[in-house]
Amino acid sequence: MSEKRTEISDLGEFGLIDTLTKDFVSYSPSTIKGVGDDAAVIATSEEEVMLVSTDMLVEGIHFNLMYSPLMHLGYKSVVVNLSDIYAMNGTPKQITVSIAISSRFPLEAVEELYKGIKKACDIYQVDLIGGDTTSSLSGLMISITALGTAKKDEVVYRSGAKEYDLLVVSGDLGGAYMGLQVLERERAVFKANPEIQPDLDGHDYLLERQLKPEARKDVIQILKELEVHPTAMIDISDGLASEIMHICKASEVGCTIYDERIPLDAKTSIAAIEFNVDPVTTALNGGEDYELLFTIKQEDYEKVASNPNFTVIGHITDKASGVNLVDKNGSHIALKAQGWNHFAE
Amino acid sequence: MSEKRTEISDLGEFGLIDTLTKDFVSYSPSTIKGVGDDAAVIATSEEEVMLVSTDMLVEGIHFNLMYSPLMHLGYKSVVVNLSDIYAMNGTPKQITVSIAISSRFPLEAVEELYKGIKKACDIYQVDLIGGDTTSSLSGLMISITALGTAKKDEVVYRSGAKEYDLLVVSGDLGGAYMGLQVLERERAVFKANPEIQPDLDGHDYLLERQLKPEARKDVIQILKELEVHPTAMIDISDGLASEIMHICKASEVGCTIYDERIPLDAKTSIAAIEFNVDPVTTALNGGEDYELLFTIKQEDYEKVASNPNFTVIGHITDKASGVNLVDKNGSHIALKAQGWNHFAE
Numbered sequence: 096m097s098e099k100r101t102e103i104s105d106l107g108e109f110g111l112i113d114t115l116t117k118d119f120v121s122y123s124p125s126t127i128k129g130v131g132d133d134a135a136v137i138a139t140s141e142e143e144v145m146l147v148s149t150d151m152l153v154e155g156i157h158f159n160l161m162y163s164p165l166m167h168l169g170y171k172s173v174v175v176n177l178s179d180i181y182a183m184n185g186t187p188k189q190i191t192v193s194i195a196i197s198s199r200f201p202l203e204a205v206e207e208l209y210k211g212i213k214k215a216c217d218i219y220q221v222d223l224i225g226g227d228t229t230s231s232l233s234g235l236m237i238s239i240t241a242l243g244t245a246k247k248d249e250v251v252y253r254s255g256a257k258e259y260d261l262l263v264v265s266g267d268l269g270g271a272y273m274g275l276q277v278l279e280r281e282r283a284v285f286k287a288n289p290e291i292q293p294d295l296d297g298h299d300y301l302l303e304r305q306l307k308p309e310a311r312k313d314v315i316q317i318l319k320e321l322e323v324h325p326t327a328m329i330d331i332s333d334g335l336a337s338e339i340m341h342i343c344k345a346s347e348v349g350c351t352i353y354d355e356r357i358p359l360d361a362k363t364s365i366a367a368i369e370f371n372v373d374p375v376t377t378a379l380n381g382g383e384d385y386e387l388l389f390t391i392k393q394e395d396y397e398k399v400a401s402n403p404n405f406t407v408i409g410h411i412t413d414k415a416s417g418v419n420l421v422d423k424n425g426s427h428i429a430l431k432a433q434g435w436n437h438f439a440e
Numbered sequence: 441m442s443e444k445r446t447e448i449s450d451l452g453e454f455g456l457i458d459t460l461t462k463d464f465v466s467y468s469p470s471t472i473k474g475v476g477d478d479a480a481v482i483a484t485s486e487e488e489v490m491l492v493s494t495d496m497l498v499e500g501i502h503f504n505l506m507y508s509p510l511m512h513l514g515y516k517s518v519v520v521n522l523s524d525i526y527a528m529n530g531t532p533k534q535i536t537v538s539i540a541i542s543s544r545f546p547l548e549a550v551e552e553l554y555k556g557i558k559k560a561c562d563i564y565q566v567d568l569i570g571g572d573t574t575s576s577l578s579g580l581m582i583s584i585t586a587l588g589t590a591k592k593d594e595v596v597y598r599s600g601a602k603e604y605d606l607l608v609v610s611g612d613l614g615g616a617y618m619g620l621q622v623l624e625r626e627r628a629v630f631k632a633n634p635e636i637q638p639d640l641d642g643h644d645y646l647l648e649r650q651l652k653p654e655a656r657k658d659v660i661q662i663l664k665e666l667e668v669h670p671t672a673m674i675d676i677s678d679g680l681a682s683e684i685m686h687i688c689k690a691s692e693v694g695c696t697i698y699d700e701r702i703p704l705d706a707k708t709s710i711a712a713i714e715f716n717v718d719p720v721t722t723a724l725n726g727g728e729d730y731e732l733l734f735t736i737k738q739e740d741y742e743k744v745a746s747n748p749n750f751t752v753i754g755h756i757t758d759k760a761s762g763v764n765l766v767d768k769n770g771s772h773i774a775l776k777a778q779g780w781n782h783f784a785e
Contacts, residue, residue: 101547103575111573114547115554122565123533125589135569137534137587139484149570149585151538155577188468189482193496193583202446202459209460220467224480225494228456230448231581232500238538238572238583240494242482244470 131345132253133182133330134243144250146187146243148179154234161285162278165204167306169211172237175332177219178310178385180243182330184251186315187243189224190216194238195231208237219312249324251389256327256346260390260411263325265314265404267358268335269374272381273366274298274305280370300362308385314404321398325389334382336430339418342390349416352409352430355423379420379430476690477598478527478675479588489595491532491588493524499579506630507623510549512651514556517582520677522564523655523730525588527675529596531660532588534569535561539583540576553582564657594669596734601672601691605735605756608670610659610749612703613680614719617726618711619643619650625715645707653730659749666743670734679727681775685763687735694761697754697775700768724765724775 103111116130127144128136134148152158152172160168173190180187192212196205216223221241281293295302311330318325327346329338335357343350354375367374378384390411391399399405412419418430448456461475472489473481479493497503497517505513518535525532537557541550561568566586626638640647655675663670672691674683680702688695699720712719723729735756736744744750757764763775 099546099548102543103541103545103547103550104543106547108573111547111550112571115550115573116568119558119561119568121567122561123567126534126567126569129534129567129569130571135534135536137490137569139488139490143484145482145484145490145587147534147536147570147585147587149536149538149572149583151540151572151574151581151583153540153574153576153581156540156575189471189474189480189492191480191492191494191585193494195496195498195501195581196448198447198449200448201444202448202451202456203444205448205456205460213464216464216467222466222468222471222474223461223464224471224474224482225492226457226475227494227496227583228453228460229496229498230501231498233578236496236498236540236576236581236583238494238496238581240492240536240585242490242492 128252133179134185136183136250138247142247144245144247146180146183146185146245147240148176149238149240150176152237154236159282160235161282163306165207166211166214169208170215170307172239173212173215173219174308174310175385176239176241177221178330178332180241181310181312181315182328182387183245184249184315184325184328185243185245187219187221187241189222189242191225191240192223192237193227195229195236197231197233197235200235219310251325251328253327253329253342253345256342256348256390256411258348258411258413259393260326261393261396261407262339262350262352262388262390262409262411263399263405263407264331264335264358264386264388265311266384266386267360267363268331268384268386269359269363269367269377269381270301270304271308271383272377273363273370274301274303276370277301277366278305298366300360301366305383308383310385311387314387317402317404321402323391323395323398325391328387328389331384331386331388332382334380335388336379338388339430342388343418347414349412349414349418350409351412351416351419351421353421356406356408358406473597478524479530481528481595483592487592489590489592491525491528491530491590492585493521494583494585495521497582499581504627505580506627508651510552511556511559514553515560515652517584518557518560518564519653519655520730521584521586522566523675523677525586526655526657526660527673527732528590529594529660529670529673530588530590532564532566532586534567534587536570536585537568537582538572540574540581542576542578542580545580564655596670596673598672598674598687598690601687601693601735601756603693603756603758604738605671606738606741606752607684607695607697607733607735607754607756608744608750608752609676609680609703609731609733610656611729611731612705612708613676613729613731614704614708614712614722614726615646615649616653616728617722618708618715619646619648621715622646622711623650643711645705646711650728653728655730656732659732662747662749666747668736668740668743670736673732673734676729676731676733677727679725680733681724683733684775687733688763692759694757694759694763695754696757696761696764696766698766701751701753703751
């Protein structure tokens with residue numbers, strides 16, 4: 096009898112999750128939303144819900160300690176989880192942090208990591224309430240779970256986008272990806288010749304986007320002040336294209352976005368050209384920007400369009416129209432999610 | 441300038457956690473209990489709380505796939521987390537499961553793992569609500585967070601033990617440790633000569649205690665039916681000695697336990713003698729039994745002593761008396777926690 100062997104890389108992360116979780120059933124009436132959004136949603140009272148999101152970061156896969164300072168890594172590990180709570184229109188309140196570390200790390204290194212974790216807790220006002228610390232045979236792994244709250248009727252899911260809604264993104268995109276390219280280039284130079292000092296000058300913005308991103312807590316607040324309630328929302332962790340596909344799939348709609356509308360910082364565009372990459376591609380497929388992508392009703396257009404934090408990049412269509420990018424010549428190109436597949440390296 | 445290097449193994453797990461978390465402050469009034477008990481406690485309404493516990497399991501540290509079937513591993517990974525929720529006198533409702541896996545694992549292996557996870561979800565009626573799947577450079581890591589609920593005034597902390605309370609343990613101890621010894625012996629034999637078939641006959645009970653433990657959901661139910669409300673409680677994951685020290689430290693008390701009272705299954709004692717280990721030591725320092733250790737008021741003695749699930753092993757004293765084990769000759773021996781230190785291997 097030969098045993099079947101299917102490579103996980105053939106499925107990709109989302110195919111794997113679908114395969115593994117499809118047979119699970121729900122026992123608890125308090126489980127409002129399980130797998131399939133930025134965070135799970137649990138009813139805690141008539142009006143309130145708890146939001147739960149978790150992420151695992153693995154050395155050599157998600158970060159490289161050659162250029163990622165441990166303090167920044169600790170900060171970023173927390174922030175990427177909080178971003179998921181904001182993406183549900185919630186307020187993060189607590190986190191748990193588990194780490195596995197090999198004996199190559201002294202206490203002082205772990206303390207640096209926790210300094211970054213504490214800094215994020217202080218800035219975002221969340222409490223560290225638990226975790227686990229263990230040794231590993233090699234490398235560092237960080238697993239964080241973030242817990243937050245929201246009013247039940249204010250939670251924003253990926254699935255609420257309707258035809259004619261407008262697609263909006265906060266901030267600018269592609270910077271984190273270009274920051275990574277700069278760091279990788281200098282790492283390659285250093286490996287070839289350790290005498291050469293890294294040339295990171297002029298790339299502060301991109302490096303900060305990569306090494307010390309922020310979660311858009313302010314966006315949630317601004318939308319409340321503008322009295323705009325998004326119909327669907329997701330955070331941009333895997334690249335704009337991938338996130339748009341998630342919203343369209345969950346909402347059973349299509350959409351049209353305009354590449355000229357995609358917000359890019361000039362520093363991102365300049366670096367992209369320097370690296371021979373199409374600037375728009377850094378936004379579509381780069382990832383790790385931790386901006387928010389959301390849809391709003393047409394009637395809210397004025398409120399959002401006049402705010403410097405937001406850019407309307409397209410609109411929702413019917414499902415049959417598919418997910419399309421309109422280029423400078425007016426050509427429609429079917430969009431493909433080329434977000435990061437951890438399993439295909 | 442020379443950089444200071446402190447080995448983490450010099451602190452041990454609990455010293456490390458203390459060092460890393462001591463500077464954190466609490467921002468959210470909903471955080472009732474953070475680091476320092478089996479689970480964190482978050483207020484969700486006037487009467488209700490949410491309990492949160494998390495564990496990380498690392499291949500080569502917590503499990504060896506040479507003798508741990510993936511399905512059992514998945515099952516056990518869930519159960520050990522649920523045990524922490526029961527140890528707070530709560531009911532687990534949801535879990536998140538994150539895994540990091542190297543490309544040496546095919547999809548079929550991960551599906552086996554998830555079969556075990558699903559089995560635990562079905563038996564304990566908890567919902568899988570999220571997680572993360574990523575690749576690793578080597579080995580398998582599993583990080584699980586369990587969420588549960590309890591009435592605020594029914595939560596049992598480690599810190600509630602009072603002088604004269606009785607110390608009670610469920611089930612029997614040391615079996616999981618002896619199961620591990622049997623598996624390790626057969627692994628060593630197999631490494632020396634792969635032709636020899638493993639000799640696991642007659643050790644079913646010990647192997648099940650090690651490979652497929654259960655969380656004592658029933659104990660929580662029985663205590664409710666007996667109308668016994670424990671004053672303090674903890675689950676036995678690191679060995680009885682270590683858990684007793686946790687209760688005494690958190691409650692600021694001492695205790696006296698009698699080694700003849702410690703419940704051991706005959707199969708555990710026989711295997712211990714076969715392996716030249718003192719049977720009582722398997723209970724005190726073995727770990728992974730996932731029984732519950734709790735304290736009750738003296739007035740509840742009759743209710744508990746007559747129940748076959750429980751054994752009264754000693755009583756709480758004042759702090760100054762310390763933590764003592766009384767042996768068969770009536771000698772008092774100061775107890776030391778020799779629970780598993782992951783960092784000293």
